[in-house]
Each structure stands twice: as structure tokens, then as C-alpha cells.
Amino acid sequence: MYQLISYIKFLFKSTNQHGVHSPFVYNFVTKCLYDKLKYEGYKKLKAYRKQLLQSKRTLHITDFGAGSKKMNAQKRQVSKMVKNSSSPLNDSKLLFRIAHYFKFKNTLELGTSLGVGAQALALGHSENSITTIEGCPETYQFSKQQFKAQQLSNIIAIHSEFTTAIEQLDPIPFDCVFFDGHHNKEATLKYFNLLLSQAHNDSIFIFDDLYWSKGMTEAWREICADKRVTVSIDTFNFGFIFFRKEQPKQHFTIRL
DSSP states (O other), X not given: OHHHHHHHHHHHHOBOGGGOOOHHHHHHIIIIITOOOOOTHHHHHHHHXXXXXXXXXXXXXXXXXXXXXXXXXXXEEHHHHHHHTSOOHHHHHHHHHHHHHHTOSEEEEEOOTTSHHHHHHHHHOTTOEEEEEXXXXXXXXXXXXXXXXXXXXXXXXXXXXXXXXXXXXXXXOEEEEEEOSOOSHHHHHHHHHHHGGGEEEEEEEEEEOTTSSHHHHHHHHHHHHOTTOOEXXXXXXXXXXXXXXXXXXXXXXXXX
16 A cells, blocks of 8 residues: 555656756656667567566575565465566666666675576676675575576676675675665665765665555655755656765756
8 A cells, every 4th residue: 555655656756857957867858768679688588577477486584674565474485476576578678778777886785686687787788797795595596507508707696694795795896786675664774874985986785675565655755855865756656866076966857
């Protein structure tokens, strides 16, 4: 019910590119978010999703985050996980376009899950070196096998609790950080603050499931209000954060 009410409110507040007056944001919206080209890489995204939907595998899930709203059992079928928990195909295509548009070199993903997001970010730009972290042992092993089978050599998978892994990362700047795990307020704010030191002027932080819960929405709003953030974009499913010092502080609510 919270998500439904939030979506109705979002529709009333949201706009399209015609409500955007920042050239940087206007280009991002029109040339990336609204890009209608049918990229060759989309076929691989669709094929992997189909493969997962047909999988007979069952994984023993260790949840460190907020868990799943639809799946509480510790043993979960991969096919049901991709239906209920993984990013929809359109979201995967969006991540592909973002990586393609910005030409990321270094990306960090918190929450590998079945590898759907990492695959999209890897295919979007072949020179994008992706570090993806997963806390659940069986999910980590499953996704690592999938990356190898798809010959996605630009993905490095790490099995670890997020905080430990973040503290042990090489002190390199990330062009993109995708927050896709541990969906609660305290954890999201904690990881955001831990990773700020590895952002640069042109970095983008992507947050998934802004309206998962009231706590997640509160975390998103606190992040948008942070003085170090200049541009924030709410597309309901995803939130985008930029740190460009040349930009005035602005917030946009964009329909996709």
C-alpha cells in the first residue's frame, strides 16, 4: 500500500524533459533515460533473463538486508527469484544505457543477487571494470558461475558483508556506485557516507527501490538534501545522485 500511494504521489509531481532546464540533466534525460535505440546488447540481457526464468536451481539464501517482500523462505528457486526480486528487463536496459552513455571505467555494485544488474553494466561499456559484492554464499557462487559462462571478464565478484568489503576496497575513485542491497534507512545512509570518499566530480550514485519502505524513502530524501550532492533525480524505481560542483543544487522528478 505504501508503494502504491507513493507512486500516485510521484505521478502528480513528476515531469518529462520539458520540465528540465539544466543542459546536463536535459541531455541525460533525452539521450540516455529516453533513448529508444534497440542496442544489440539488449538481446543478451533478454537471453539471460529467459535462462534464469527456465532454471531449475534452488539456492539457500542468507539475507543480510531487508529481505524480499514476496519470498521469505531460505530456499528459493532461481526462477521465482528473478520474477520477484531481480530488476525487470526495462531496468536492466536502463542500466545498460547509463553505462553506455557515461562510458564508466570503474563501477561498484552493492548486491549482486543473480547478476542481472552487473551484466547490464558490463555489457553497456566493455571497458567498464565492475566490482560487485554479495553477502549470500550460494547466490555469490551462482552469479560468479554465470559471469564466467557469459565471458564477462570485466566483472570481479566479491563474497563479503558490505561494510567489510567497502573498508577493504582499493582507494580508487568510482565513476558509478549502484546501491542494490540491504534496503533499509540506516544501512543505505551508512554505505552512502562510507563511499563518498571514492566519488569524484563526475561520479553517479544509483539507488534502487527508493519507495521500498518509508525508511528507504527517508534515506533517499536525506541523501538528496546532503550538501555534497548537487543534482538528484527521482524516477521512482531508481534515484540518481551527482556531485558536479559546476551545477546548482537541483532536484528533479522524472517519469520514465
